[in-house]
Amino acid sequence: MSKPINAMATRLGSLSLGLVLASGSVGAWSAEKLVIESWRNDDSKIWNDVIIPAFNQQHPDIELVFAPTPPSDYNSALQAKLQGGTAGDLITCRPFDVSLSLYTKGNLEALNDLPGMENFSDFARSAWITDDGKDTFCLPMASVIHGFIYNKELFAELELEVPKTESEFFKVLDTIKNESRYVPLVMGTSDQWESATMGFQNIGPNYWKGEAGRKGLLDGSQKLTDTQYVQVWQQMAKWGPYMGRGYEAQKYADSQNLFTLGRGVIYPAGSWDIPTFNDQADFEFAAFAPPVPDGQDSCYISDHTDIAMGINAASPNKAAARTFLSWMASKDFAELYSNELPGFFSLSDHPIEIKDPVAQQFLSWRQDCEQTIRNSYQILSRGTPSMENELWNVSTQVLNGTLSPEAAAQQVEAGLQQWYKPHQ
Amino acid sequence: MSQPTAIARRFPWHILFFLAPGLLIYVTFSVYPLLDTLWLGLFQEDETGQRFFAGISNYQTLLLDAAWSEPFWNALWNNTKFFIIHMLVQNPIGLFLAALLSSPRLRLSNTYRTLIFMPTMLSVVIIGFVWQLLLSPIWGISEGFLYSIGLGQYFDAWLGKESSSLITLALISVWQFVGIPMMLIYAAMLSIPDDLIDASVVDGSNAWQTFWHVKLPLILPTIAMVSILTFVANFNAFELIYAVKGALAGPNFSSDIMGTLFYRTFFGFQLQSGSITMGAAVATLMFLIILVGVMLYLFVIQRRMKRFQL
Numbered sequence: 001m002s003k004p005i006n007a008m009a010t011r012l013g014s015l016s017l018g019l020v021l022a023s024g025s026v027g028a029w030s031a032e033k034l035v036i037e038s039w040r041n042d043d044s045k046i047w048n049d050v051i052i053p054a055f056n057q058q059h060p061d062i063e064l065v066f067a068p069t070p071p072s073d074y075n076s077a078l079q080a081k082l083q084g085g086t087a088g089d090l091i092t093c094r095p096f097d098v099s100l101s102l103y104t105k106g107n108l109e110a111l112n113d114l115p116g117m118e119n120f121s122d123f124a125r126s127a128w129i130t131d132d133g134k135d136t137f138c139l140p141m142a143s144v145i146h147g148f149i150y151n152k153e154l155f156a157e158l159e160l161e162v163p164k165t166e167s168e169f170f171k172v173l174d175t176i177k178n179e180s181r182y183v184p185l186v187m188g189t190s191d192q193w194e195s196a197t198m199g200f201q202n203i204g205p206n207y208w209k210g211e212a213g214r215k216g217l218l219d220g221s222q223k224l225t226d227t228q229y230v231q232v233w234q235q236m237a238k239w240g241p242y243m244g245r246g247y248e249a250q251k252y253a254d255s256q257n258l259f260t261l262g263r264g265v266i267y268p269a270g271s272w273d274i275p276t277f278n279d280q281a282d283f284e285f286a287a288f289a290p291p292v293p294d295g296q297d298s299c300y301i302s303d304h305t306d307i308a309m310g311i312n313a314a315s316p317n318k319a320a321a322r323t324f325l326s327w328m329a330s331k332d333f334a335e336l337y338s339n340e341l342p343g344f345f346s347l348s349d350h351p352i353e354i355k356d357p358v359a360q361q362f363l364s365w366r367q368d369c370e371q372t373i374r375n376s377y378q379i380l381s382r383g384t385p386s387m388e389n390e391l392w393n394v395s396t397q398v399l400n401g402t403l404s405p406e407a408a409a410q411q412v413e414a415g416l417q418q419w420y421k422p423h424q
Numbered sequence: 425m426s427q428p429t430a431i432a433r434r435f436p437w438h439i440l441f442f443l444a445p446g447l448l449i450y451v452t453f454s455v456y457p458l459l460d461t462l463w464l465g466l467f468q469e470d471e472t473g474q475r476f477f478a479g480i481s482n483y484q485t486l487l488l489d490a491a492w493s494e495p496f497w498n499a500l501w502n503n504t505k506f507f508i509i510h511m512l513v514q515n516p517i518g519l520f521l522a523a524l525l526s527s528p529r530l531r532l533s534n535t536y537r538t539l540i541f542m543p544t545m546l547s548v549v550i551i552g553f554v555w556q557l558l559l560s561p562i563w564g565i566s567e568g569f570l571y572s573i574g575l576g577q578y579f580d581a582w583l584g585k586e587s588s589s590l591i592t593l594a595l596i597s598v599w600q601f602v603g604i605p606m607m608l609i610y611a612a613m614l615s616i617p618d619d620l621i622d623a624s625v626v627d628g629s630n631a632w633q634t635f636w637h638v639k640l641p642l643i644l645p646t647i648a649m650v651s652i653l654t655f656v657a658n659f660n661a662f663e664l665i666y667a668v669k670g671a672l673a674g675p676n677f678s679s680d681i682m683g684t685l686f687y688r689t690f691f692g693f694q695l696q697s698g699s700i701t702m703g704a705a706v707a708t709l710m711f712l713i714i715l716v717g718v719m720l721y722l723f724v725i726q727r728r729m730k731r732f733q734l
Contacts, residue, residue: 076691076698101697105473190584192674193694246561248584248675254562381695384491388695389672396675402586403676418491 032320033063035088037081039074040307046340054336055327062320082107082312089315090324093138093308095127096377102310103130103137109311110135114322116329123371124347127305131379138308139325142337142344145362146202146302149269149277151262152284154182158265162288166235169291173242176265184242186264187399188250195395196388198268199239201374203290204232205300210372217375220422224413225406231293233398233405240401248400256280271343271362278342278356287361289369303371305347383419390415458711464704475701482705496706498677499685500713502590506681507658509594515650517598518605523635525606526613537610541603548600552667555596559583583668586678593679597664601657605650612646613639645729652721659714662687682710 036047047066055064067088069077075098081087082102091108093099102108111117112135117125120140128138150162158180163169176184189195208214208228216222223229244250244264259267260280267273269287277285292299309328311321327333334346335353342356345363354360374388381388390412397403403411416423468478486492521540525533543551558564559582567579582592616639624634662683665673671693673680688696690703 079698097695097697098692101471104471188584189675191670192672244562246581246584249556249559249561249581250584251556254560258562377695382697384696386694386696389693392672392694393674393676400584400586400675415491 032061032317033065034090034317034320034324035065035067036090036092036309037074037078037088037312038066038068038092039071039094040092041068041070043341044068050340051333051336054332055324058327059323062324064324082314085314087312087314089312089317089321091138091310091312092141093128093310095305095308095373097379097382099128099138099308099310100130103135107313108137109313109318110137111139111310111325112136114139114325114329116326119329119348119350121347121349124305127373127377128308128310138310139328140305140347141307141309141328142341143303143305143347144344145271145365146198146304147269147271147287147289147362147365148202149259149267149273149285149287149358151259151265152286154180154262154265154283160265163291164288165294166291167294170238173266177242180265183244183258183264184266185239185244186255186259186267187239187243188247188252188255189396189399190249190251190254192392192396194252194255194268195236195399196376196391197374198270199236199399200232200391200395201302201304201376202268203235204229204375205302205372206290206292206296207231208375209298210300210370214372214375214378218379218422220420223423224416225409230405230409233395233408236395236398237401237405240399243399271345271359274343274356274358274362275341277358285358287358289365299365299369300372301365301369302374303345303366304373304377307344380416380420385415385418387412387416461704461707461711464701465708467701467704469699469701478701482702483709486702486705486709495677495680495685496709499680499682502679503659503661503681505590506594506597506661507655509591510598510654510658511651513595514598514602515605515647515654518602518650519609519647521602521606522609522613523639525610537607540606543600544603546600548663549667551596551600552664555599556583556668559592584675586675589669589675590679593665593668596668597661600664605654608646608650609643612643616642648721648725648729652718655717655721656714659710659717682706682713686710 044066052064052066056062065088075094078087078091087107091102093102093108099108103110117136117139124140124143125136128140129136154160154176155162158175160172160175161168163172173184176182187194187198205213208216208222213222213228217224240247244258250258255264255267256273256276258264260277262281262283289299289301309325311318311325315321329348331348331350331352334348334350337344338346338352338359339355342354342359343362345354345359346352354363376386376388376391394403394408394411398405398408413423465482466477466479467475468482469475486496521536524530525537527533530536558566561567561579561581567576570576570579580588582588620638620642621634624638629637659682661681665679665681665684666687669679669684671684671687673684686703686706687693688698689706690698690700692698
């Protein structure tokens with residue numbers, strides 16, 4: 001039943017939001033004061049207590065305000081603020097198309113000649129360049145790496161060895177399932193994104209050979225119905241029996257709780273989970289890289305370019321904003337950021353030391369394995385249906401056992417064929 | 425008073441004066457945005473953000489292009505199921521509760537009334553959260569409860585299965601809002617004159633016959649109104665599904681309704697970038713569907729309804 005009171009509240013809410021935005025703009029435009037737009041509201045404390053004071057030691061004349069919006073509202077709120085001319089001076093960039101469309105609409109500055117940009121490789125910049133590769137519009141900040149986090153104490157208790165290959169991986173899962181009451185693989189499919197992100201994009205690069213496969217999808221020389229993609233879903237189809245009762249209704253937070261309470265053993269992870277586990281788990285945990293298919297020597301990891309910073313093209317304080325971005329390209333910032341937020345790895349070329357042991361483990365795979373980014377992020381999610389949304393959907397169904405791996409592959413490929421020329 | 429006086433013939437300015445603030449607010453916050461949305465649905469945007477007039481092409485895409493029409497019909501059908509469940513469960517239960525409450529022999533009826541109405545006033549987000557906890561296969565108490573009454577083997581991850589997630593969500597919504605039909609019907613029942621009831625008793629009818637032949641015909645207009653309110657609310661629904669299942673309304677869009685489809689189209693989701701104009705087209709279709717439903721009610725049902733002079 002609808003409630004007129006609710007509708008009224010919504011209207012009042014949007015009205016007051018408008019007032020807040022309008023009053024915010026007055027502050028945003030005063031000289032040498034920079035406002036940072038971000039979706040990382042979890043990071044407010046670190047920005048205010050560590051990063052901004054560190055910057056002010058070198059540049060006391062520039063005042064910085066970190067003004068985050070909740071992640072789920074960020075895209076729409078930022079769009080509204082940019083259209084209304086009330087957005088902050090610095091804008092945290094999501095990777096690929098969301099930011100690219102801001103650039104093509106003229107909301108972001110080109111940063112090709114920014115001092116410090118030379119510290120970032122083409123790989124690091126790839127998420128924030130135009131399709132023709134000419135313009136870079138955000139300064140890369142950090143990437144996140146995928147892998148598996150496991151409970152060290154339970155591994156010792158069950159006398160398990162860290163699995164390196166696919167068959168070892170399933171042997172470990174079998175042992176846990178048969179010889180204990182712990183959940184072998186802690187993941188749920190209710191929120192759907194974990195199925196694609198922690199499942200498909202986590203173990204997938206080993207099968208489609210990282211960047212080679214990703215570029216192949218982009219130029220149309222590979223199709224999702226090819227063996228190397230179907231194999232990924234075939235692996236995932238075997239996960240269901242190990243994921244514990246009722247995983248279909250298990251949310252991301254439930255999975256985190258299950259693992260930190262010590263009720264599960266292996267957790268398909270993103271490196272961003274490290275700070276949460278550091279806070280909540282009272283046992284020792286460690287990480288292993290996605291197991292390779294049997295007999296394969298090379299390994300590939302998803303080292304996903306996730307977060308960057310750009311300048312609002314309408315900002316009156318562009319000079320100060322450039323100063324700040326150049327400082328963000330320095331080694332000081334890279335070290336500070338990677339250590340304050342273990343699991344977010346600086347994308348700059350500076351050699352840095354990471355203190356968190358698990359974050360170090362994730363980072364060490366960069367030496368042995370080749371890096372790639374999630375294959376749905378560049379260009380392939382631009383049309384309708386969006387490949388990323390499709391991956392969430394079919395990967396969830398494969399894990400739930402309601403869709404075969406072959407049918408999953410066909411559905412995503414058919415989706416791409418509808419709008420993407422190289423696949424038609 | 426039959427002689428018109430000079431004063432009576434003057435234009436009633438005071439009426440305009442008192443209507444103006446309400447009218448102004450209504451036009452600014454309801455009529456104008458609605459018309460603007462209808463208008464916006466006729467445009468498209470290119471990648472630089474320039475808007476250009478595109479006629480009905482958004483609607484053609486939405487209804488004829490399989491990439492859009494499949495989600496659209498799926499959402500509409502799910503919405504219809506959502507509505508049917510409310511009609512079959514919420515309103516009969518509401519009627520039943522109202523009949524019980526209006527019984528003069530029931531004690532503590534005020535307490536029951538308050539308790540049943542209470543969930544209606546809670547935030548949908550809290551309702552969604554609480555029910556997710558109750559039904560959770562990991563932490564929830566519903567599994568233990570079912571075992572204790574011997575039905576344990578029927579427990580399942582209802583919110584996570586394609587076959588049951590929409591039904592479960594609809595029943596949660598029924599639980600939350602059953603107080604509203606109950607209150608409306610209860611009020612209608614209270615307004616039935618005691619003389620009529622007494623007369624039927626004197627004529628020898630039992631409680632069931634009194635309800636069926638005397639009370640029900642008298643409250644039919646209220647039940648029709650409750651139905652149309654349910655229809656409008658269900659086809660506007662969004663919050664509960666979004667709070668529990670997110671904008672992708674999974675698994676495999678089994679709980680996707682018009683509201684969540686609109687959200688994904690308008691704001692975009694994850695990497696899918698939103699389209700304001702396409703979103704406006706979806707919103708317009710939602711508006712038209714609701715409009716058609718209300719019109720049908722007004723012209724087909726409302727006109728034929730018998731009203732009794734009490």
